Amino acid sequence: MEDNIEYCPYCNVSLQGEPIPKELRKHYGNAAYGSRKIGISSLEEDRVTKWECPDCHQQWDRN
Numbered sequence: 001m002e003d004n005i006e007y008c009p010y011c012n013v014s015l016q017g018e019p020i021p022k023e024l025r026k027h028y029g030n031a032a033y034g035s036r037k038i039g040i041s042s043l044e045e046d047r048v049t050k051w052e053c054p055d056c057h058q059q060w061d062r063n
Helices: 022-028
Strands: 016-019 033-035 038-041 048-052 059-061
Antiparallel strands (some): 038 048
């Protein structure tokens, strides 16, 4: 299984989280690792519109 490792566009830290136990991966689209990104929701929309780095706290658009 191949996972895409993401990096913060500001501080370049890896955003790959902890391994997901094999028995729970089916609930996460069969991903092998979680994500450290923090999802930011807007009050106007019922969805994540931005991401935030847990290390440098910079935000960037989801798209």
